[in-house]
Amino acid sequence: MGQEFAIGAVVRDADAKRVGEVMDYFTGIYFLRPLGGGQEWSVGGESLSLWTRADQLSAAVATVNATSRRGEL
DSSP states (O other): OOOOOOTTOEEEETTTTEEEEEEEEETTEEEEEETTOOOOEEEEGGGEEEOOHHHHHHHHHHHHHHHHHTTOO
């Protein structure tokens, strides 16, 4: 059995290549919602991993860098 995630945890769904907040868990299925809100999706726990603060900062830096390269800053 894989890792269990608490409601409210921020996780990465490797299969869907998305990050979301755990909204609920029922019989082996996690229900996630995108961090900015939106449509929930469901996934088995085997493709999930905890998204750490370091992961969040890395993604934020990548977004700023991409925006800067396009001259949008």
